[in-house]
Amino acid sequence: MAATFNLSYYQAIAHSIPNNNTNCKICYSTPKLQPLFIRKQSFFHGNLQIRPGNSGNVQAVSAMASGNVKEVLPPALDSSSDPPAIFDGTPKLYISYSCPFAQRAWITRNCKGLQDIIKLVPINLRNRPTWYKEKVYPKNKVPSLEHNNEVKGESLDLIRYIDSNFDGPSLFPDDPAKIEFAEELLSFTGSFSKAVISSLEENKMNEAGAAFDDIETALSKFGDGPFFLGQFSLVDIAYVPFIERYKPYFSEVKNYDITKGRPKFAVWIEEMNKIEGYKQTQRDPKEHIETYKKRFSESSV
Numbered sequence: 317m318a319a320t321f322n323l324s325y326y327q328a329i330a331h332s333i334p335n336n337n338t339n340c341k342i343c344y345s346t347p348k349l350q351p352l353f354i355r356k357q358s359f360f361h362g363n364l365q366i367r368p369g370n371s372g373n374v375q376a377v378s379a380m381a382s383g384n385v386k387e388v389l390p391p392a393l394d395s396s397s398d399p400p401a402i403f404d405g406t407p408k409l410y411i412s413y414s415c416p417f418a419q420r421a422w423i424t425r426n427c428k429g430l431q432d433i434i435k436l437v438p439i440n441l442r443n444r445p446t447w448y449k450e451k452v453y454p455k456n457k458v459p460s461l462e463h464n465n466e467v468k469g470e471s472l473d474l475i476r477y478i479d480s481n482f483d484g485p486s487l488f489p490d491d492p493a494k495i496e497f498a499e500e501l502l503s504f505t506g507s508f509s510k511a512v513i514s515s516l517e518e519n520k521m522n523e524a525g526a527a528f529d530d531i532e533t534a535l536s537k538f539g540d541g542p543f544f545l546g547q548f549s550l551v552d553i554a555y556v557p558f559i560e561r562y563k564p565y566f567s568e569v570k571n572y573d574i575t576k577g578r579p580k581f582a583v584w585i586e587e588m589n590k591i592e593g594y595k596q597t598q599r600d601p602k603e604h605i606e607t608y609k610k611r612f613s614e615s616s617v
């Protein structure tokens with residue numbers, strides 16, 4: 317539960333003593349540089365996350381809700397599992413722990429501090445419960461989100477939906493130049509992954525290299541932070557699950573460091589790895605390597 321205070325967001329910042337959380341540093345150092353975008357960022361004060369409320373005031377939520385405390389993850393449901401209470405009014409995010417598309421929605425939920433609001437329902441895709449297709453999401457894919465008696469899918473739509481329809485810090489810019497670039501980068505995610513995957517299938521490393529160069533170039537556009545739009549946003553969330561998989565696979569199987577000669581990309585990965593809401597969704601790199609080894613021929617190393 318969030319408590320709402322009659323303080324402006326800046327008053328709240330002024331009254332807060334920063335702890336050693338990196339989010340605090342962001343809020344203390346950047347309002348002057350990016351007032352429009354940073355205005356909506358949350359920060360931590362002790363065990364509380366201070367975040368903007370709906371009408372100009374601020375809310376304080378427990379560290380558990382903010383993503384600053386490790387959540388105990390529920391076991392994945394399979395064909396022998398009963399369904400959760402579908403359409404009982406509790407928003408539910410159906411995911412698979414290993415799906416990069418679902419991970420996008422999961423990270424968004426965590427980074428907005430919605431762990432107490434949106435219930436995580438992991439599904440075992442290899443042994444899927446029949447009720448998932450029949451009662452929840454006829455497309456039978458993850459992610460899907462049950463909210464307001466409707467079920468929606470498609471990860472890129474869902475991250476925008478979660479960002480716009482739930483409380484928590486905004487993860488989308490309001491600066492027009494950044495909005496335009498965000499749209500461009502979000503629509504490029506599909507071609508980026510396609511280029512990397514087809515280079516793996518055809519063993520043409522230069523095609524993947526060009527795709528990673530595009531990332532380096534994109535990260536050079538705004539200098540006010542290490543992320544695609546300067547500040548952390550949905551764009552970072554859209555890309556990171558895929559980079560999490562490509563990096564260890566290229567390194568181990570192709571002996572190719574995807575960050576070599578791409579310093580901004582290297583820093584981006586480092587900074588992403590510090591984001592709590594993302595960290596909690598990460599899988600063991602060995603698991604990614606094994607999954608991709610099964611998917612691609614190892615003889616082409």
Ligand SMILES: N[C@@H](CCC(=O)N[C@@H](CS)C(=O)NCC(=O)O)C(=O)O
Nearest residue numbers: 415416417456457458459470471472
């Ligand atoms: N375009 C969809 C792709 C989702 C997707 O392909 N999810 C996979 C798991 S990673 C899935 O549910 N596969 C099950 C199936 O296709 O039957 C999105 O962005 O959400």
